[in-house]
Ligand SMILES: O=c1ccn([C@H]2C[C@H](O)[C@@H](COP(=O)(O)OP(=O)(O)OP(=O)(O)O)O2)c(=O)[nH]1
C-alpha cells in the first residue's frame with residue numbers, strides 16, 4: 129500500500145482527524161460532529177469536521193463501518209459516498225438506521241464511517257454499433273445462480289437475517 133499526501137483542513141477544530149485504526153487498513157475512520165438519534169428507518173446528514181483536497185486522479189469513498197452496521201443497523205444511504213478531487217467542502221455523511229426496531233444514538237466524536245482514498249480513471253466513452261463478445265454477455269443479476277436461501281418457512285427466497 130503506497131502513501132498519498134492529502135491536504136486537509138479542520139472545519140471543526142475539536143474533533144479528531146480521520147485515522148486508520150490499524151496499519152494496512154483501507155479506510156480512515158470519520159467521526160460525526162453532532163449528537164444524533166436516528167429512529168428506525170430514519171436518515172440524517174452529519175458533518176465530519178474535515179475538508180480535504182484529494183490530488184487529481186484520486187477520489188474518496190465514504191463507506192459504512194461493518195461493526196456499526198452489524199450491531200446497530202447503521203449505514204450510509206449513498207454507500208459509498210463519492211468525494212471528488214475538486215471538492216473543498218466539509219465531508220458529510222448521509223447516515224441511515226436500517227434497524228426495524230431500535231433507534232441508533234450517536235455522540236459527537238463517534239466514528240461513524242470510513243474514508244477510502246483510491247486512484248480513479250476517467251473513461252473516454254467511445255460509442256460503437258456493437259460491443260465485443262464476452263463469456264458473460266448480457267447475463268447479470270443472478271444469472272450464475274447460487275443465491276437461493278432457505279428461510280424459516282422452508283421456502284426459498286431472500287429476506288433472511290444473520291445474527292451477530
Ligand atoms: O457521502 C458524500 C458524498 C458526497 N459528498 C460531497 C463531495 C462530493 O464531491 C460532492 C458531490 O457528490 P455527488 O456527486 O455524489 O453528489 P451529487 O448529488 O451528484 O451533487 P453534485 O451535483 O454537487 O455533484 O458532495 C460528501 O461530502 N459526502
Ligand SMILES: [Mg+2]
Pocket residue numbers: none
Ligand atoms: Mg455529482
